[in-house]
Amino acid sequence: MSEEQFRRLSQSFIKAGGTYLCLGGCSIEPEDDVPQPQNECEQQVVSSECTTCISLCNVTITVEGFIRLIDYMTRCGQSVDCDLTRLTLESNPAAEQPVLPMLGPQPISADYTTKLELYGIEMSTELICQIVGRMNQLNHSVTLGLNVCTEISDEYNPLRNQMVPPPNTSLNYTKRIEIEDTDISETLCLYVASSAIYYGYTCEISECGILPSEVPHADNLHFPQMAAIHSPAQTAKLRFHKASILQHVVERLACQAKISRHLVECVLDKCDVGPPPEVWSLKERMEEDPAIQIEEFKFEPNNDEFQSWRQERYKPGQIWNIRFKTTANKSALAESTAEKPEVTE
Template structure:
C-alpha cells in the first residue's frame, strides 16, 4: 500500500479508539508530497481507558515514513500501544536527505499514555537518537522499549545538540526507556542516560554490550544550563543489568549526574566494568566529587548464568550503586559558564 493509504488507515483506527490494527508482511511505498502527520492531530479530550493497539510485523517502510509513524502514534492525543517487529527501513531515492517533521503543539488530553516497542529492527545511531529526542519532548507518559535491535554506527553525534525542556512542562507524567539484548555504542548509551538524568525519568539497559564509539564527544557531555531551566521533581533512575560497560562511560555518567544538580540514582547490577583490573581507580575518581554518594562498590563473586559468558566473566563483574543530590557540585560550578564582565 502507499504511505497515504497507510496514513489514512492508521488515522481511522486511532480516531475510533479501543481498536486493534495488525499488519503483517506488508510493503508501504513512498509517495510525492505526503502530508505531514502533525497537521492531522486533533485537539481533543480523550479517555485514558480507550487504548488503540497497533502491531506491524515484517513490514518495509521508508525511514521518513517510519519517523512520521512514530510521531503520529505518540502525538495523536490518545492512548496507543504500538509494536513494531522486524521492520525493514529503506531510504527514499526521491529524497536527497530525510525530511523529518518537527514536533508541533501537543494535543490537549486529560490523561493518555504511549507504549512503543521496537524489536529486531536495524537503525542508525542517528535514527535511534531522534526517536529518543522526540520522547524527551512529549508532554505525557511514555514507555519506549528497544529489544534486540541492531545499531548501525554512523558519524552522527547527538550530544552536539542542545537539550531543551519540553513545552508546558508537567510533573503529572512518567517516562521510561528500556534497552535489552543489544550491542550499543557509548554515544547512544550516554545520550539515553543524559536524557533520563536531565528530564527526570527512568532508564534500564539490560544484557547489552556497550561498545566504544569512534566519534569524539568528550566536550559535548556537559549541560549545566539545564539545571537552571528544568529541575524535575522526579528522581532520575538508571539501572544497568548484566551489561558490559567501559570504565570511562561509568565515570561520565557519574559526572553528568553530578553537574545536573538533579536527584539521580544509578545502579550497576552484575555488570562487567572494563578494562580490568584497575576498577578501584574509578571509585577514587567518583569520590572526588562531593555531590556523588557511593552506596555500593564491590566485585560480584557469585556464580552467574550469563547470557554472554564471554563478556561477563567471574572476577570482572561488579555491583555499583551511587546517587547524587539536588545540590550543585563543585564540579558543576567549575564547568558552568562564567558571566561576562564589562567595563
C-alpha cells in the same frame, strides 16, 4: 499498499480510539509528490481509557514513513500501544534526509500514554537518538523499549538537536526507556542516559554491550544547559543489569548526574566494568567528589552466571555491583559549566 494508504489507515484507527490494527508481511511503498497534511495532530482528545493498539510485524517501510508513524502516534493526543517487530527500514533516495519535526501545539489534556516497543529492527544511531529526542519533548507519559535491535553506528552528533524542556513541563507524568539484548554505542548510551538524568525519568539497560565510540565528539557529550529543568525533588533512575560497560562511561554518567540539580539513583547490577585492573581507581575518583554518594561498590568472584550469558561475545573478569546517588548543588553546577566549553558545529 502505498504510504498514503497506510497513513490514512493507521490514523483512522488511532482517531477512533480503543481499536486494534495488525499488519504482517506487508510492503508499504513510497509515493512521489504526495503532500503531507499540516497540523494533523490537532484534534479532539478522547478518553485516556480508550487505548489504540497497533502491531506491525515483518513490514517493509521507508525510514521517512517510519518516522511519520512515530511522530503521529506520539502527538495524536490519545493513548497508543504500538508494537513494531522486525521491520525493514528502507531509504528513499527521492526524499530529503528524514528529521523528526519540531513539536507543534500540544493537546489540551495530557491524560494519556504512549507505549512504543521496537523489536528486531536495524536503526542508525541518528534515528534512535531522534526517537529518544522526540520522547524527551513530549508532555505526557511515555514508555520506549528497544529489544534485540541493531544499532548501525554513524557519526551523528546528538548535540545538533539541543535538549530543550518540553512545553508546560509537569511532574504529573512518567517516562521510561528500556534497552534489552542490544549492543549500543557509547554515544547512544550517554545520550539516552543523559536524557533520563536531565528530564528526570527511568532508564534501564539490560544484557547489553556498550561499545567504545570512535566518534571524536563523544567526549563533548555534556548538557549543562539542562540542569535547571527539574526541581531538586525530581528523581532520575538508571539501572544497568548484566551489561558490559567501560569505567569512563560510568564516571561520565556520575558527572552528568551531579550537575543535574536533582536526585539521581544509578545501579549497576552484575555488570562487567572494564578494564578490570583499574576499577578500584574509579571508586577512589568517585569518592573524592562530595556530590557522589557511593552506597555499594563490590565485585562478585563467582561470575558463572554472567559468563554463561553471551559468552561468545564477552570474556569478563570481575563482575561488579555498584550503586551510587547524587544530589547536585549550585557550586557543582557552576564549576561544571565553567569547565566544559560550548560545543559548536
